[in-house]
Amino acid sequence: MEELFLDLSKKGRNEMDESQIDFKDIKAAKTEWALLAPVIAEIFSEVKHTGGVIDSPLYPAENLYNDLDDELADRVFLKGDHQLPIAGSIKARGGIYAVFQHAIALAEGNGFSLKGNYNWLLSDKAQELFEDYYLEVGSTGNLALSIGISGSALGFKVRVHMSDDAKEWKKKLLRSKGVEVIEYEGDYEKAIAIGREESEKNPKSIFIDDENSRLLFLGYSTAAFYLEKQLEGLNLLGENIPPIFVYLPCGVGGAPGGIAYGMKYIFGDKVYPLVVEPETAIAVSKALIDDDRELIFSSNSNEFNFTKGDGRTVADGLAVRNPSPLVMESTGNLFAGGYILDDSEILNSMALLYDLENLKVEPSAASGLKGPKSVNKLLKANGYENIAAEAIHIVWLTGGSMLPENDWQNYYDQVKK
Incomplete structure (x- = not known):
């Protein structure tokens, strides 16, 4: 099963709920990271060379999207949080x-x-x-x-x-x-x-x-500041910021919620965050669909039918079935939609990422890979050709550098068989 739904209504800072998270909180979190960096560098040798800064590369995905959808090849990027130091994940x-x-x-x-x-x-x-x-x-x-x-x-x-x-x-x-x-x-x-x-x-x-946890949420939110600098470095943020679609593998929603909030703070209504969930563990998507929003569906219908699964999935980091109340209150209305897929599609994406980009991640981290192609197709089918033509897409690779080689190989072999 593959399902996609989008809400393209303009949502910027004015729609951000500050009852639990305030704008000044994420700016303060950015400052706190800077103050902590020298201490973190002293404790963890793997970030000595960065001065204690914890961030990941932003990769172009031309090889991957030449295969998936060549018109997107120079407009899709992979945020490599699978390589985050110290803990190996977002x-x-x-x-x-x-x-x-x-x-x-x-x-x-x-x-x-x-x-x-x-x-x-x-x-x-x-x-x-x-x-x-x-x-x-x-x-x-x-x-x-x-x-x-x-x-x-x-x-x-x-x-x-x-x-x-x-x-x-x-x-x-x-x-x-x-x-x-x-x-x-x-x-x-x-x-x-x-x-x-x-x-x-x-x-x-x-x-x-x-x-x-507000602290977890704020820690995630500061990723948006690092990403802004990376996009600027690639000359992707001109005078007119393009539409930015972001694909975020989602469990209870803490990391996606924090990142979406931070990106909305910086980019306003130019950013469209989507949660990505396995069909057996749907949490945030269910809440978004029940929210009576103006949604575009990949099925081209106004109905979205699914049953609540048993939570078992190869994407173990996403194996939850109820969303975070904090995230839904602070960020729920900011998500632009969701992308839901089954385990076979998740594993296929993991293998494809290695075959075409030579990147090894855990299955959950690869779950957003086919999102850009599906979104691009859905936009054009519903009269949003201008957004489709201008948009850039960021697929967040959320974990995997600590995954043992044998475990990764077993996943990969399942696909090749």
Whole structure:
């Protein structure tokens, strides 16, 4: 199954809900990243050469789209968050930011005055303070890696609540970092609910809530500032900014929501963020369709029929069935639509990305690859030829550099068979 729906109504800053996230918050988050960068560079050798900046390349996708839709070949780009340092996925943006912000708040709450000088986080006193506290999270895997790696590096005890279908290699890697992994029968929703409840019982436990964390959201939102510079460097942002379609693999919606909010702040009604979800784990798309919006469907009808799946999917990072309330309140009306596909299409995209661009990602990260072709076709079929002709497309590759070679090869072999 492949389904696409679009809302092309103009939505800029005026439509952004500031009840939970304010414009000044994302500007403050940008400043916080800059203040933290020297400390992050000191802790993690892999970002020494960037001065502690955590960002990823922006790749042209000419080879891929010469094969998929040659008229798009010079207008599609791949945002390589699968190569983000430290945690190897888009979750590095939110998870690492949240961990360091919690550490700062904890220090100041215990009488240490940091005043924007975060070198104190490298001190023995910081280690002594943090080792008495737990950081906890419910996760399907990548957020757990982000929080587990950065939290342990600061000295926290980290506890991760995971459903039993989470990938074994992620559990093994977490345990190698000293993280306690607790597994639950059932799906992600059960793991996060129990994890949240257990954390509330412990006064020295901090639960980083994937469904409702402002800090995660703000960490993701700052990706838009880096992307703006990259687009400027490619001379893609002239006096008249072109329409920008962004394809964001989506679980509860935290990372897509944060990035969409940041991009709307910068580009206003010129950007069209789309969530990408597997058909067995539809969360945000369902909420968008139920929102009584003016939608264009790939089926050229006004109906969109699907049943709520069991949540099992090869795209394990997307295996959730309920959206984040924070994201839907702050960003729900800013999403321009959704793209829904089945596991075979996700795996085919993963293999195609390697065959034509020599990039290895985990399946969920490749799920948006065929979005630009489908959107381009839908725009032209519904009288939006001018947008189709001018638009650039950004496919967000959200994770995979930590995926073991054998696991990647098994996915690839499934396609080739």
